[in-house]
Amino acid sequence: MQKTLFIGGGGPDYSEPQDLLLKYGNRHGLIAGATGTGKTVTLQILAEGFSDAGVPVILSDIKGDVSGMAVAGDPGGKLHAPFTERAEKIGFVDFRYDSYPVIFWDLFGEQGHPVRTTMSEMGPLLLSRLMGLTDAQEGVLNIAFRVADEEGMPLLDMNDLQALLTWVGQNAADLSLRFGNVGASSVGAIQRSLLVLENQGGTHFFGEPALSLDDLMRTTPDGRGYVNILAADRLINSPRLYATFLLWLLSELFETLPEVGDVDKPKLVFFFDEAHLLFEDAPKALVDKVEQVARLIRSKGVGIYFITQNPDDVPEDILGQLGNRFQHALRAFTARDQKALRRAAETYRPNPRFDTVEAIRDVGVGEAVTSMLQNKGVPGVVERTLIRPPATRLGPCDAATRRAVIDASPVKGKYETVFDRHSAHEMLLARAEAAAQEAQEAEQAEAREAQAAEKDREFKAARRYSGGETESRSSRSRKATSSGGFGKALTDVVLKELKGTTGRRLVRGILGSLFKGR
Numbered sequence: 110m111q112k113t114l115f116i117g118g119g120g121p122d123y124s125e126p127q128d129l130l131l132k133y134g135n136r137h138g139l140i141a142g143a144t145g146t147g148k149t150v151t152l153q154i155l156a157e158g159f160s161d162a163g164v165p166v167i168l169s170d171i172k173g174d175v176s177g178m179a180v181a182g183d184p185g186g187k188l189h190a191p192f193t194e195r196a197e198k199i200g201f202v203d204f205r206y207d208s209y210p211v212i213f214w215d216l217f218g219e220q221g222h223p224v225r226t227t228m229s230e231m232g233p234l235l236l237s238r239l240m241g242l243t244d245a246q247e248g249v250l251n252i253a254f255r256v257a258d259e260e261g262m263p264l265l266d267m268n269d270l271q272a273l274l275t276w277v278g279q280n281a282a283d284l285s286l287r288f289g290n291v292g293a294s295s296v297g298a299i300q301r302s303l304l305v306l307e308n309q310g311g312t313h314f315f316g317e318p319a320l321s322l323d324d325l326m327r328t329t330p331d332g333r334g335y336v337n338i339l340a341a342d343r344l345i346n347s348p349r350l351y352a353t354f355l356l357w358l359l360s361e362l363f364e365t366l367p368e369v370g371d372v373d374k375p376k377l378v379f380f381f382d383e384a385h386l387l388f389e390d391a392p393k394a395l396v397d398k399v400e401q402v403a404r405l406i407r408s409k410g411v412g413i414y415f416i417t418q419n420p421d422d423v424p425e426d427i428l429g430q431l432g433n434r435f436q437h438a439l440r441a442f443t444a445r446d447q448k449a450l451r452r453a454a455e456t457y458r459p460n461p462r463f464d465t466v467e468a469i470r471d472v473g474v475g476e477a478v479t480s481m482l483q484n485k486g487v488p489g490v491v492e493r494t495l496i497r498p499p500a501t502r503l504g505p506c507d508a509a510t511r512r513a514v515i516d517a518s519p520v521k522g523k524y525e526t527v528f529d530r531h532s533a534h535e536m537l538l539a540r541a542e543a544a545a546q547e548a549q550e551a552e553q554a555e556a557r558e559a560q561a562a563e564k565d566r567e568f569k570a571a572r573r574y575s576g577g578e579t580e581s582r583s584s585r586s587r588k589a590t591s592s593g594g595f596g597k598a599l600t601d602v603v604l605k606e607l608k609g610t611t612g613r614r615l616v617r618g619i620l621g622s623l624f625k626g627r
């Protein structure tokens with residue numbers, strides 16, 4: 110069985126093979142470097158290597174240029190000469206072009222299979238982050254989720270959460286008695302944030318069929334790992350949605366996958382491009398959670414590789430967990446750059462042959478200062494590595510190729526059609542309709558009663574005229590109405606409320622009681 114993944118050549122003349130040990134592939138990694146220094150190509154060759162070893166890979170494609178992995182590199186292209194020269198230099202005799210098995214995904218469902226999850230799976234913590242809620246608002250959202258849970262109301266799509274929040278707003282007073290302050294202004298603020306999210310494309314993302322994680326862990330019949338490419342060019346315009354989505358994916362993997370302990374090779378490798386977005390103004394609690402998930406997910410066989418320009422973008426606790434490192438060149442124009450460079454260099458085991466700071470400043474394009482975990486999981490001595498050329502095309506694949514790949518995908522047809530299950534929105538709507546109906550009946554009953562009373566008065570007047578006495582019909586009529594046409598759900602209090610109220614207004618008022626008295 111394959112035990113290593115070839116990265117490139119190190120040593121004084123780049124001829125010493127540098128390998129990543131597959132059994133430490135789940136000890137996470139970092140690909141860093143200034144723009145244009147070779148990060149994407151390094152990501153690409155790592156993804157190729159993992160796929161060859163039968164490890165499925167997930168990566169986000171921010172510039173659209175990773176989609177080229179679906180296509181073999183071009184021996185007639187202008188990169189062919191530098192590629193073969195590079196391959197020769199590092200002794201990469203097996204170098205050949207090849208395409209890789211790719212599954213395209215897209216939150217917006219345009220450039221790949223749609224990726225969806227449900228509101229409940231996302232949960233209040235991540236949703237709060239997604240919507241940028243304050244602590245107080247997050248508290249209210251938690252209560253809303255809890256109530257939906259108690260009521261057995263599935264929260265699937267945005268409509269569900271909207272309907273639920275409306276209900277929470279109407280019943281703020283009652284809920285405050287049970288759970289503490291549920292401010293109407295907080296509810297309003299959450300609803301407004303939800304609208305923003307909707308405008309950012311959240312509608313596509315929340316609903317069913319929800320993504321099944323198994324589909325991200327596929328291998329081909331001949332044993333290669335699928336490369337799952339998530340279109341992120343549009344997604345990245347909503348950085349919060351981007352970061353939260355990937356975070357959600359990570360936590361889902363964490364919760365779903367079984368414990369496997371030490372592995373021969375990872376079960377799955379996750380590349381997280383533009384990783385700084387994950388941590389940018391993220392609250393401490395969230396960073397702590399990422400740190401914790403990163404630490405624990407290793408034993409489930411999942412490796413996470415962060416890609417970012419500056420290693421400083423990654424919080425220290427997390428940086429400390431990244432065992433396999435590919436540091437491309439960092440610029441050092443300002444004093445601050447220089448400090449960052451020194452800090453980056455400090456995290457490596459020095460190589461007596463060169464100075465790490467200088468190396469990180471001087472490495473050429475497609476060259477990196479690397480350090481990979483060695484036997485017993487000890488960090489390797491830092492090396493200047495000329496990274497191997499990729500087998501797949503650099504840059505995007507064309508639209509026709511993308512289409513063809515999507516059409517031939519093993520998950521074709523599974524996620525394309527949205528289905529709208531009976532959930533909170535429909536349930537609340539049904540209750541509202543039932544309430545409206547009951548209200549209407551009540552009004553009719555009221556009208557009948559009034560009519561009867563009128564008749565009664567006439568009758569009495571007539572009786573008075575004729576001088577006799579009869580029993581009032583209005584009390585009988587009321588009794589009949591309250592035990593008959595009125596639903597059991599309506600209490601006497603509600604009944605009282607009904608009087609003189611129009612149907613619509615009533616619906617808004619008593620929806621809460623119906624919700625509770627289900």
Ligand SMILES: Nc1ncnc2c1ncn2[C@@H]1O[C@H](COP(=O)(O)OP(=O)(O)OP(=O)(O)O)[C@@H](O)[C@H]1O
Pocket residue numbers: 142143144145146147148149150151188192195474475476496497498499503
């Ligand atoms: N390992 C490599 N083998 C051959 N060529 C490479 C290699 N790495 C980088 N290059 C060359 O350098 C170019 C830029 O690399 P790449 O796109 O990976 O940079 P980047 O760091 O991802 O930049 P950005 O920050 O702009 O995304 C590539 O298009 C390719 O021509």
Ligand SMILES: [Mg+2]
Pocket residue numbers: 148149150
């Ligand atoms: Mg890039």
